[in-house]
Amino acid sequence: MGKMLERLAPEYGFEVTLILDIHNNVNGSGFTAENFRDVHAAIEFTAPDAAVANLEKLAVLRVPTVAGTTGWFGQLDHVRQLFENNHAGLVYSPNYSIGVNIFQRIVTEAAVWMQQQPAYEAWAWELHHSAKKDAPSGTLLKLVEGMRAAGYHNHVDVASNRAGAVPGTHEIGFDSAADTITLRHTARSREGFARGALHAAKWIAANKGVHEFSEILFSSEPQS
Numbered sequence: 001m002g003k004m005l006e007r008l009a010p011e012y013g014f015e016v017t018l019i020l021d022i023h024n025n026v027n028g029s030g031f032t033a034e035n036f037r038d039v040h041a042a043i044e045f046t047a048p049d050a051a052v053a054n055l056e057k058l059a060v061l062r063v064p065t066v067a068g069t070t071g072w073f074g075q076l077d078h079v080r081q082l083f084e085n086n087h088a089g090l091v092y093s094p095n096y097s098i099g100v101n102i103f104q105r106i107v108t109e110a111a112v113w114m115q116q117q118p119a120y121e122a123w124a125w126e127l128h129h130s131a132k133k134d135a136p137s138g139t140l141l142k143l144v145e146g147m148r149a150a151g152y153h154n155h156v157d158v159a160s161n162r163a164g165a166v167p168g169t170h171e172i173g174f175d176s177a178a179d180t181i182t183l184r185h186t187a188r189s190r191e192g193f194a195r196g197a198l199h200a201a202k203w204i205a206a207n208k209g210v211h212e213f214s215e216i217l218f219s220s221e222p223q224s
């Protein structure tokens with residue numbers, strides 16, 4: 001994601017002044033007050049086992065932050081508390097694509113209807129490139145969590161595949177003896193993730209608080 005963010009950042013009015021990676025951030029050594037002195041926003045896309053330590057440092061430095069890494073959301077309460085205690089802004093999401101955030105709402109709505117239909121059984125599936133470290137994807141976990149929050153308590157069979165260079169495909173399905181409903185989002189490239197993260201960075205550079213990305217995206221709800 002780093003290269004894509006660097007390429008698109010100027011379109012969002014950002015100059016990239018610091019890039020930390022596994023080589024220049026050994027034991028968090030890149031997170032100094034000097035390095036972040038004139039930084040208006042940080043975007044964190046690293047690895048599941050690195051994200052929390054990086055986010056802790058960004059909170060203490062009070063840098064408005066966009067959290068993009070997946071696989072750490074079990075520690076969200078701890079990270080949220082740290083940003084709030086330090087009065088630092090944070091946006092988090094397992095997926096910054098606009099399409100996926102709309103897809104999430106469609107899936108949640110389907111779950112409400114399907115909860116009343118015991119003849120249907122459900123599955124959740126995702127496919128990503130073979131370099132992806134976490135499975136299931138953060139997005140798939142959130143889709144299923146959204147179904148649960150909408151009242152869907154039947155079993156959901158969850159599966160993941162890793163192959164080639166696939167940028168990200170997520171599918172929720174319902175099957176009965178009579179028919180099948182398949183809901184699928186397919187990312188065509190990683191550009192949608194990067195654009196969403198840059199949009200969030202611009203927003204959090206000018207606002208306060210801790211927010212899930214969809215709160216920003218859907219801050220003015222469509223009229224029905």
Ligand SMILES: NC(=O)C1=CN([C@@H]2O[C@H](COP(=O)(O)OP(=O)(O)OC[C@H]3O[C@@H](n4cnc5c(N)ncnc54)[C@H](O)[C@@H]3O)[C@@H](O)[C@H]2O)C=CC1
Binds near residue numbers: 071093
């Ligand atoms: N929220 C979203 O929309 C999206 C989330 N992701 C997630 O973002 C994460 C990163 O994905 P990719 O960019 O594909 O990974 P990648 O493996 O291509 O790049 C990760 C980068 O993080 C650096 N890194 C690792 N540990 C570090 C540390 N301790 N400090 C600083 N830098 C460190 C590596 O040097 C590397 O440059 C994954 O968890 C992935 O699931 C990926 C795409 C979209």
Ligand SMILES: O=C(O)C1=N[C@H](C(=O)O)C[C@H](O)C1
Binds near residue numbers: 095133136193
């Ligand atoms: O690792 C990736 O590539 C992606 N990860 C995110 C996830 O785990 O949901 C989002 C996107 O699907 C790409």
